[in-house]
Amino acid sequence: MKTDGCRHWKEELGAYALGHLTDDARARLEAHLEGCPTCRAEADSLFAVSRLLPHADPERFGPAPQPPAELGKRITATIGSERRSKRRQRRLRFGLGFGGAAAATAMAVLAIFVLSGGSEGGPEQHIAFRALPSGVEISATLEPQAFGTEIHMYVKGIRSGTLCRVYMRGPRGEAVSAGSFRYRWGADDSAVLSAALDLSRAKALVVHAGDHTFVAPIGRAEAAALRNQPQQEEST
Amino acid sequence: MPPGALTDERDVREAYSAHAPELYGFAVRSLGDSGLAEEAVQETFLRAWRAGERFDPQIGSLRTWLFAILRNVVIDLGRARAARPTVSDEGIEASVEPFDEALLSWQIEEAMRRIGDQHRRVLVETYYRGRPYAEVADELGVPEGTVKSRVYYGLRALRVVLEEMGYED
Numbered sequence: 508m509k510t511d512g513c514r515h516w517k518e519e520l521g522a523y524a525l526g527h528l529t530d531d532a533r534a535r536l537e538a539h540l541e542g543c544p545t546c547r548a549e550a551d552s553l554f555a556v557s558r559l560l561p562h563a564d565p566e567r568f569g570p571a572p573q574p575p576a577e578l579g580k581r582i583t584a585t586i587g588s589e590r591r592s593k594r595r596q597r598r599l600r601f602g603l604g605f606g607g608a609a610a611a612t613a614m615a616v617l618a619i620f621v622l623s624g625g626s627e628g629g630p631e632q633h634i635a636f637r638a639l640p641s642g643v644e645i646s647a648t649l650e651p652q653a654f655g656t657e658i659h660m661y662v663k664g665i666r667s668g669t670l671c672r673v674y675m676r677g678p679r680g681e682a683v684s685a686g687s688f689r690y691r692w693g694a695d696d697s698a699v700l701s702a703a704l705d706l707s708r709a710k711a712l713v714v715h716a717g718d719h720t721f722v723a724p725i726g727r728a729e730a731a732a733l734r735n736q737p738q739q740e741e742s743t
Numbered sequence: 744m745p746p747g748a749l750t751d752e753r754d755v756r757e758a759y760s761a762h763a764p765e766l767y768g769f770a771v772r773s774l775g776d777s778g779l780a781e782e783a784v785q786e787t788f789l790r791a792w793r794a795g796e797r798f799d800p801q802i803g804s805l806r807t808w809l810f811a812i813l814r815n816v817v818i819d820l821g822r823a824r825a826a827r828p829t830v831s832d833e834g835i836e837a838s839v840e841p842f843d844e845a846l847l848s849w850q851i852e853e854a855m856r857r858i859g860d861q862h863r864r865v866l867v868e869t870y871y872r873g874r875p876y877a878e879v880a881d882e883l884g885v886p887e888g889t890v891k892s893r894v895y896y897g898l899r900a901l902r903v904v905l906e907e908m909g910y911e912d
Contacts, residue, residue: 518888518891518892518895519891519895520895521893521895521896521899522869522876522891522894522895523892523896524896524898525869525898527869527870527876527894536806552902553898553899554904555893555902556898556901556902556905557898559847559905560851560866560870560871561850561852562844562846562847562848563851563855564848564852564854565855565867565871565872566849566854567852568852568856568863568867569774569856571764571768571771571853571856572767572768572771572777572780573764573768574763574764574767574781574784575781577783578767578781578784579756579760579763579765581785582759582784582785582788582789583752583759584757584787585831586752586755586788586789586792587752589750589789589792589793591891626791635788650885673855674878677755718882743806
């Protein structure tokens, strides 16, 4: 039968698929379906849809809730900071030649960013400590915050149990304490500290680890000036 | 890395604008809490991005992949809830089954939202409310044949929308 001639039948197919036809109407339609593969195929595909209907709740056909506008921004901001810290970890890995342990460090860093919701306070800075003794890794990510600066420290390779005290140096060289932590071998190798000094005014980050002191410059100009100076103020 | 992998922030932004409303709508329905739903959607996109190199559009659609990740996130959230002392351990595995059922329900409800008002209306009246076609026709001020034909075109539209949404049975 020509498809055009089936128009009447086709419009019955919806009610048929929902089981709404009277016995007579259904018998007539089924007689037609016997001889019309096109309508039969259409009926099958409508049955496939009608079988799904009982799963839906008609009370829920109203407008769906929309995600809050800031959710997308929050996600891209978090991803942005993860990407930057990953890149940083990669640089460190190649630069210092340390192995798979860096992956664990990277994961710890990622965890911190996820928990803190990324760089909400503005662009963070990654601080590298150079000229470290062999096997020692120290780096930090600084995030500007309303209270001052949040410091994410990553330490590896120093003696377990070592007390690490962290300071930031202000514009006049004054030390602003950021607190302390104890490095434990095999444990989470990152620590979050904070200092009451605006990141924009900070000149250096200082870590006293046991009887060693490590200094890393903050900000470009300062970094250039300090480039040729030894970063390790005291040596073993 | 397969072409179409989800590797930079632009990919994620595009994936977000294409799929976040659906993921969020479903997360709200499934978790019953908009705060948890936000958390679930954020975690879904972060996991998707971290595993972005492994996404291969040859294997399945981005939407399917994101929903699979959301499924794991929702299960993890269920575990986190179950880990609280007041909830019994049985709640953990049981949460998988309702997820699939909830996802199916949500997809059909979403498809219903996307078809035209006229089509949805006749399906609601005749199918969900079980009202006679003649009565619905009267109420709408159209011939009964029109109600029948709207039911037919409504089901067709539903099928098309489900296909567009990537529904797979």
